[in-house]
Amino acid sequence: MKAYLIDANRKTVSPVELADGLAGIRRLIGYDSVDSEEIDANGDRLFFDEGCFLRDQTGKGRFKLDSLVPVADKAVVAGSGDDGATLKDVAVDLAALQQRIAWL
Secondary structure, eight states: OEEEEEETTTTEEEEEEOSSHHHHHHHHHTOSOEEEEEOSTTOOEEEEEGGGGTSOOTTOOEEEETTSOOEESEEEEEBOSSTTSSOBOOOSOHHHHHHTEEEO
């Protein structure tokens, strides 16, 4: 399925293909503790390291998407119809998503 990887260290947003759902998100962000927040009415969600708020992130980049709390390191935007339980293709356009991100 189509998703986007946000890398705050490189300040990039890249299209990625998720063949293995949540396991793929864990692999891409590099942590097993995954949480998510809805980012639009289409069911798109931002998946991030749940521990990034507690873990030492010295030297890691951070970003803010819309009015959500800033996230450190990496995150994935993927589509979901049921609060992240199952995943589907992301609906938001790459250019539109990039406009909503502030690098910190």
